[in-house]
Amino acid sequence: xxxxxxxxxxxxxxxxxxxxxxxxxxxxxxxxxxxxxxxxxxxxxxxxxxxxxxxxxxxxxxxxxxxxxxxxxxxxxxxxxxxxxxxxxxxxxxxxxxxxxxxxxxxxxxxxxxxxxxxxxxxxxxxxxxxxxxxxxxxxxxxxxxxxxxxxxxxxxxxxxxxxxxxxxxxxxxxxxxxxxxxxxxxxxxxxxxxxxxxxxxxxxxxxxxxxxxxxxxxxxxxxx
Numbered sequence: 001x002x003x004x005x006x007x008x009x010x011x012x013x014x015x016x017x018x019x020x021x022x023x024x025x026x027x028x029x030x031x032x033x034x035x036x037x038x039x040x041x042x043x044x045x046x047x048x049x050x051x052x053x054x055x056x057x058x059x060x061x062x063x064x065x066x067x068x069x070x071x072x073x074x075x076x077x078x079x080x081x082x083x084x085x086x087x088x089x090x091x092x093x094x095x096x097x098x099x100x101x102x103x104x105x106x107x108x109x110x111x112x113x114x115x116x117x118x119x120x121x122x123x124x125x126x127x128x129x130x131x132x133x134x135x136x137x138x139x140x141x142x143x144x145x146x147x148x149x150x151x152x153x154x155x156x157x158x159x160x161x162x163x164x165x166x167x168x169x170x171x172x173x174x175x176x177x178x179x180x181x182x183x184x185x186x187x188x189x190x191x192x193x194x195x196x197x198x199x200x201x202x203x204x205x206x207x208x209x210x211x212x213x214x215x216x217x218x219x220x221x222x223x224x225x
Contacts, residue, residue, distance in 0.1 A: 010096045010110065011035075028096075028131075036127060066124035068117065068204040070221045076166055080115055083165035084152035091119030091167065096130045097138070099146035102174050114149050115167035118221055121203045122149075122170065129199050142187070143196060147171025147217055169220035177217035183209070186216035 011021040014035045022031030071079040081087045091114040098108035114122050130138050138144055150167040154160060156179060163169040176187040183189035188196075189209055197207055200219050209216030211224035 010094060012110070014094050036123075066120040066203055068121045068221055070204050070206055070223050072223050072225075073160075073163075076161075076163070076168070076222060080117065080166045080168060083161040087116050088152075088165065088167040089113040089150050090116035091122075093119055093122045093126070093149075095123075096127045097135050097144065099144045102145045102147040102171070105145065109146060112146070112149050113167065114170075115221075118168060121205070121221070125199055125203050125205070129196060132195060132199070141192065141196075142173045142176065145173040145175075147174040163220040163222045168222060169218060171217040172219075174217040177209070177215075179215050179217075181216060182213045183216070188216040189213075 008024045008026045011024045011026075011032055014021045014032070015024075019035040019038050020031070021035040022029070077083070093112050093114055095110050095112070098110050099112075101107045101109065129143065133141070133143075147170070149164065149170050151162065151164040153162055153165060155162045173187065178186075186209060187193075197210055200207060201210075205219045205221050206224050207216070207219045208214055208224060209218070
């Protein structure tokens with residue numbers, strides 16, 4: 001079982017979404033797992049919470065849960081509706097542990113908004129990653145530094161809408177993974193993050209770092225090419 005004095009935050013977030021995790025006791029037990037399964041099943045996504053050997057890719061990465069097939073950029077509006085539209089923030093991701101805001105690490109969030117179609121996949125990525133690494137290791141790797149999801153803005157390198165404008169992307173630890181940095185500088189390019197990226201990709205998301213060797217902070221539900 002995953003245990004944490006702060007697991008209560010996640011359980012409270014589940015309650016806020018209308019799911020019953022049982023007692024708010026800070027324990028990742030059968031009722032919290034069942035509530036998470038129900039959350040993901042609402043989008044037709046099965047869930048398993050059994051971590052694998054820590055030196056291997058988790059079993060769930062071989063049999064993806066809450067997978068969403070990423071569209072090409074040209075199909076973003078057809079798939080998700082207009083950028084910045086109401087669906088882009090209608091999804092709520094209940095996190096298994098608080099994430100620190102990258103721009104103000106003293107503050108934390110226990111949930112974030114995304115596109116309504118992507119809440120199960122984003123939730124599953126974070127739940128499975130924390131279940132695999134454990135909270136202490138997850139924090140040590142700075143995967144808990146949340147750089148944001150929805151932002152109705154253009155791409156930094158042009159005038160087209162960013163995938164953030166659809167609530168279809170998340171940034172992690174931006175300070176150590178800056179936009180123009182390649183694998184020679186970006187921390188998330190290190191071998192120790194291989195399991196993290198396998199989990200991200202197993203759920204249908206794309207790492208621009210792994211695909212194009214840039215913007216290693218960023219993963220998105222949009223094909224890189």
